[in-house]
Amino acid sequence: MEIKDPRNHFSKENGALSGEKTSKTIRKLKDMKGFYEDEEAFNKMDPETVLYEVEMHAPVKAGTEGGLFFGTSFLNPGKVGEEFFMTKGHFHEIINRAEYYWGLEGEGVLVFMDEDGNASAEKVCPGSLHFVPGKIAHRLVNTGDTKLAVGACWPADAGHQYGPIAESGFGVRIKEKNGTIIAE
Ligand code: PA5
Ligand code: NI
Incomplete structure (x- = not known):
């Protein structure tokens, strides 16, 4: 029997994916209207600003029970007003x-929220490991001045439910005030 070469690779430095069945999603500022508190600052920025990119390896079809997806999210550093660049965030x-989730490169915060709206947050750094339990919404925030790279693995039938977060947010925002990173 032939022992085959691997069909996919991830960068040991930042988790960048290559090989078959990989794809990339790009999210720009214009995709996140209404997500940031400071609308005036939002409207002054270039809507084409890339906020984050998600590379994904999908060996099975979305919705496959028992399947897994593997991805790396790359969040650019920056702020809208006082609020750091972040992902949309979702329940499954x-x-x-x-x-x-696991931290690969850069500094960030992972924000959680349960179905009753109770929020909590954990620091993300290279080597940090984060278990996101079921029924918990999750959002990544880049609190550093370099790119944040975070790996993730999730069930192929999980799906993404963006509506509740788009409407009501996480109840907490990660900001910089007087040089300090705060959740308020
Ligand atoms: O599956 C996940 O939770 C991640 O891969 C996210 O989808 C990724 O970080 C992008 O965030 P969002 O889907 O909230 O835009
Ligand atoms: Ni998820």
Whole structure:
């Protein structure tokens, strides 16, 4: 029997993915209207500003029970007003599906929220490991001045439910005030 070469690779430095069945999603400022508190600052910025990119390896079809997806999110550094660049954030469509995140490069915060709106947050750094339980919304925030790279693995049937976060947010925002990173 032939022992085959690997079909996919990830960079040991920042998790960048290569190989078959990989794809990339780009999210720009214009995709996140209404997500940031300071609308005036938002409207002054270039809507084409790239906020983050997600590379994903999907060996099975979305929705496959028992399948797994693997991805790396790259968040650029920056702020809208006092609020750091962040992902949209979501609950999973099948809400009880859990997920792993791990820090690869840069400094950030992972914000969690349960279905009753109770929020909490954890620091993300190279080597940090984060278990996102089912029924918990999650959002990544880049609090550093360099790119934040974070790996993730989640069930292929989890899906993304963006509506509740787009409407009501996380109840907490990660900002810089007087040189300090705060959650308020
Ligand atoms: O599956 C995940 O939770 C991640 O891969 C996110 O989808 C990624 O970080 C982008 O965030 P969002 O989907 O909230 O825009
Ligand atoms: Ni998720």
